[in-house]
Amino acid sequence: xxxxxxxxxxxxxxxxxxxxxxxxxxxxxxxxxxxxxxxxxxxxxxxxxxxxxxxxxxxxxxxxxxxxxxxxxxxxxxxxxxxxxxxxxxxxxxxxxxxxxxxxxxxxxxxxxxxxxx
Numbered sequence: 598x599x600x601x602x603x604x605x606x607x608x609x610x611x612x613x614x615x616x617x618x619x620x621x622x623x624x625x626x627x628x629x630x631x632x633x634x635x636x637x638x639x640x641x642x643x644x645x646x647x648x649x650x651x652x653x654x655x656x657x658x659x660x661x662x663x664x665x666x667x668x669x670x671x672x673x674x675x676x677x678x679x680x681x682x683x684x685x686x687x688x689x690x691x692x693x694x695x696x697x698x699x700x701x702x703x704x705x706x707x708x709x710x711x712x713x714x715x
């Protein structure tokens with residue numbers, strides 16, 4: 598198992614896909630439509646703001662939004678798996694070493710990651 602990954606970023610407390618993100622996902626969709634044996638895993642993530650429950654739900658919504666867009670582009674649902682991690686797997690620290698807010702770190706953590714399993 599291996600492959601490349603693609604990170605898709607979201608605005609604060611949002612699961613909406615941007616125009617740029619949709620262009621990226623269209624490329625991924627074409628790869629998958631051309632080979633039904635190709636599969637991917639979509640994992641959703643959040644920053645550390647909000648409750649554990651809210652962030653877990655939001656992370657799942659982000660991953661499902663990506664999956665729904667790919668399905669709209671003609672990708673078979675059996676080629677995709679979805680996982681939501683909430684704030685449990687940050688890409689960057691949400692706070693600085695002295696405990697201050699780190700907006701750039703939080704921005705990097707509001708994402709969905711697509712692992713191309715091929």
